[in-house]
Amino acid sequence: MTNQKRGKRSFQPQCPPVINAWASIAGKKESEGPLKGYFDATTKDNVLGEKSWEKAEIRLQQLTLETLLKKAHKTENDVDVIFSGDLLNQCVGSSFAVRNTDLGALGLYGACSTMAESLLLGTMAVSGGFAQQVVAMTSSHFAASERQYRFPLDYGGQRTPTSQWTATGSGAAYLSSSGSGPVIESATIGTICDLGITDANNMGAAMAPAAVDTISRHMKDLKRTPQDYDLIVTGDLGAIGKSIVKEQLEALGFCVEHRYEDCGVLLFDEQQKDVHAGGSGCGCSAIVLCGYLLNRMMKGELKRLLFCGTGALLSPTTIQQGESIPGICHAVSIEMREG
Amino acid sequence: MTNQKRGKRSFQPQCPPVINAWASIAGKKESEGPLKGYFDATTKDNVLGEKSWEKAEIRLQQLTLETLLKKAHKTENDVDVIFSGDLLNQCVGSSFAVRNTDLGALGLYGACSTMAESLLLGTMAVSGGFAQQVVAMTSSHFAASERQYRFPLDYGGQRTPTSQWTATGSGAAYLSSSGSGPVIESATIGTICDLGITDANNMGAAMAPAAVDTISRHMKDLKRTPQDYDLIVTGDLGAIGKSIVKEQLEALGFCVEHRYEDCGVLLFDEQQKDVHAGGSGCGCSAIVLCGYLLNRMMKGELKRLLFCGTGALLSPTTIQQGESIPGICHAVSIEMREG
Numbered sequence: 001m002t003n004q005k006r007g008k009r010s011f012q013p014q015c016p017p018v019i020n021a022w023a024s025i026a027g028k029k030e031s032e033g034p035l036k037g038y039f040d041a042t043t044k045d046n047v048l049g050e051k052s053w054e055k056a057e058i059r060l061q062q063l064t065l066e067t068l069l070k071k072a073h074k075t076e077n078d079v080d081v082i083f084s085g086d087l088l089n090q091c092v093g094s095s096f097a098v099r100n101t102d103l104g105a106l107g108l109y110g111a112c113s114t115m116a117e118s119l120l121l122g123t124m125a126v127s128g129g130f131a132q133q134v135v136a137m138t139s140s141h142f143a144a145s146e147r148q149y150r151f152p153l154d155y156g157g158q159r160t161p162t163s164q165w166t167a168t169g170s171g172a173a174y175l176s177s178s179g180s181g182p183v184i185e186s187a188t189i190g191t192i193c194d195l196g197i198t199d200a201n202n203m204g205a206a207m208a209p210a211a212v213d214t215i216s217r218h219m220k221d222l223k224r225t226p227q228d229y230d231l232i233v234t235g236d237l238g239a240i241g242k243s244i245v246k247e248q249l250e251a252l253g254f255c256v257e258h259r260y261e262d263c264g265v266l267l268f269d270e271q272q273k274d275v276h277a278g279g280s281g282c283g284c285s286a287i288v289l290c291g292y293l294l295n296r297m298m299k300g301e302l303k304r305l306l307f308c309g310t311g312a313l314l315s316p317t318t319i320q321q322g323e324s325i326p327g328i329c330h331a332v333s334i335e336m337r338e339g
Numbered sequence: 340m341t342n343q344k345r346g347k348r349s350f351q352p353q354c355p356p357v358i359n360a361w362a363s364i365a366g367k368k369e370s371e372g373p374l375k376g377y378f379d380a381t382t383k384d385n386v387l388g389e390k391s392w393e394k395a396e397i398r399l400q401q402l403t404l405e406t407l408l409k410k411a412h413k414t415e416n417d418v419d420v421i422f423s424g425d426l427l428n429q430c431v432g433s434s435f436a437v438r439n440t441d442l443g444a445l446g447l448y449g450a451c452s453t454m455a456e457s458l459l460l461g462t463m464a465v466s467g468g469f470a471q472q473v474v475a476m477t478s479s480h481f482a483a484s485e486r487q488y489r490f491p492l493d494y495g496g497q498r499t500p501t502s503q504w505t506a507t508g509s510g511a512a513y514l515s516s517s518g519s520g521p522v523i524e525s526a527t528i529g530t531i532c533d534l535g536i537t538d539a540n541n542m543g544a545a546m547a548p549a550a551v552d553t554i555s556r557h558m559k560d561l562k563r564t565p566q567d568y569d570l571i572v573t574g575d576l577g578a579i580g581k582s583i584v585k586e587q588l589e590a591l592g593f594c595v596e597h598r599y600e601d602c603g604v605l606l607f608d609e610q611q612k613d614v615h616a617g618g619s620g621c622g623c624s625a626i627v628l629c630g631y632l633l634n635r636m637m638k639g640e641l642k643r644l645l646f647c648g649t650g651a652l653l654s655p656t657t658i659q660q661g662e663s664i665p666g667i668c669h670a671v672s673i674e675m676r677e678g
Binding site: 008013052080085091098099103105110124128130132190193194313314318321 | 343344347348350352390391393394419427428429430431434438440441442443444446447448449450456459460463464466467470471528529530531532533652653655656657660662665667669
């Protein structure tokens with residue numbers, strides 16, 4: 001079976017998993033941006049009737065999973081395994097969301113690259129014949145994230161122009177070995193790149209080298225060019241990281257003009273208050289993919305999409321200890337095939 | 340290829356990955372216990388010449404990876420992917436350990452079940468033909484863990500009799516599609532069980548139901564009994580969790596007498612100061628497996644081992660918010676095959 005492997009870190013499954021359904025639930029601010037109308041549901045506030053932001057994030061994942069199963073015409077009992085992760089310490093958003101269910105649960109930590117990581121591992125599970133029905137899911141929550149990584153909101157700290165806005169939202173995809181929908185036809189596993197950025201308010205710049213590394217590695221391993229894709233989308237570098245990636249890919253000879261976007265840039269309008277460089281958080285690329293992008297594929301507007309989840313692997317402790325910020329990027333190629 | 344799947348959450352790979360090599364580095368206290376002499380190296384102190392405990396844990400993983408590659412007669416360039424995780428917030432022990440290397444890095448969070456989770460996913464990667472050479476690695480560090488989850492050591496808090504001692508140590512295994520060594524012949528993915536335990540100092544009891552669920556599910560899915568194993572080992576429930584698991588398995592009709600152990604109980608001697616219920620932490624089951632157990636297999640003392648990593652999926656925030664503690668257990672069956 002080793003012929004599924006392409007190069008050192010890419011693979012192309014012989015039986016690609018089908019994305020049968022997808023679901024996204026977006027926060028209030030996220031549903032007021034340019035992608036409004038693409039999400040399955042939006043929250044009226046960021047508390048969702050719960051007593052804490054962390055519990056609200058858990059609820060968000062539960063609601064997203066319910067919506068996904070409904071859209072896939074499945075029940076929890078049909079699912080073999082869920083691959084999920086989030087930004088909360090010890091990934092409690094993901095594990096509490098599925099406690100006391102019958103789902104096999106494999107917990108991931110890839111910071112904001114988690115949606116791509118969960119799709120990539122879900123592909124291995126389904127295509128390798130280890131599971132038949134898999135859910136890939138992530139979430140993030142602005143207020144829970146701010147107080148954990150930076151300051152409690154009540155502190156009223158001023159945000160720098162390079163900072164990004166952690167999206168409140170959750171996205172999930174249903175993968176199986178059969179059925180209809182787009183397929184995951186190849187994937188590239190990222191390495192951890194750290195070029196020495198130490199500014200925790202400029203994560204786009206910290207993650208950009210990993211995105212460039214993974215995208216160029218993907219093209220090399222699969223013997224492709226950016227022209228083989230209708231869209232290459234990173235998630236979520238924001239405006240600053242996006243411009244670095246574009247410049248560096250072009251310096252390497254990969255012309256991505258008109259076919260490169262970033263989930264953090266797509267999610268918000270520059271005019272939205274305090275958004276600054278754009279969206280971030282596991283939930284950002286998850287809702288952009290499971291709301292906007294997959295729906296565009298279904299409409300026939302995109303035939304092949306390279307979805308590149310990008311994560312900044314910092315912790316508040318490493319920042320306080322003067323460490324720089326490592327970044328990672330995993331890529332999955334999603335394709336609509338003729339019926 | 341779907342015939343690799345057994346039941347809902349178990350699988351039995353057609354081409355089982357071979358564990359070509361393993362390595363373990365243990366802290367000072369861990370190397371003074373009953374398993375001394377089984378580790379590849381021990382640390383003189385818990386700082387390893389670094390400026391913080393977190394940096395010491397990163398160094399521990401780096402040294403373990405170096406030792407593993409030396410024992411496998413490989414270099415970093417030979418490895419396609421590393422599956423790793425740890426207990427530090429945002430799993431920085433694992434990601435910082437391999438930054439700026441050429442290793443594909445897939446980050447996991449399974450609390451103390453991570454060693455089993457990394458072996459399980461490594462099995463999918465190798466047996467599915469998605470990667471050829473894979474490293475599975477975890478670590479934990481007593482002092483870094485205490486200050487993150489409970490109190491800074493300087494506070495001098497008294498430890499309860501049910502509490503466990505987070506092991507300082509790191510273990511790693513080298514999986515590939517060929518070569519010699521024990522093989523991972525089957526695996527069972529765990530579900531998240533929460534029976535309402537809220538005492539963060541009694542994690543063994545919180546994790547026990549997940550261990551019982553996974554072990555009984557494994558037997559059912561593979562149509563086996565405990566007698567098909569020379570040893571079933573949970574890691575790391577400690578003395579209290581171990582007695583619960585034994586009792587409950589026997590109530591379910593699985594007689595595990597003389598063939599059930601727990602990594603947390605194996606690692607320390609009851610007489611060792613402050614150890615109380617036994618060892619815990621991702622590093623505990625990792626060094627017991629990659630030090631003691633795999634070496635016993637090589638000597639012919641064990642032919643088939645069911646290694647069941649157990650994790651308590653709490654966070655300090657969920658405990659403060661009054662939540663109970665969900666537990667998880669993933670199992671991999673490791674076998675020495677003839678010739």
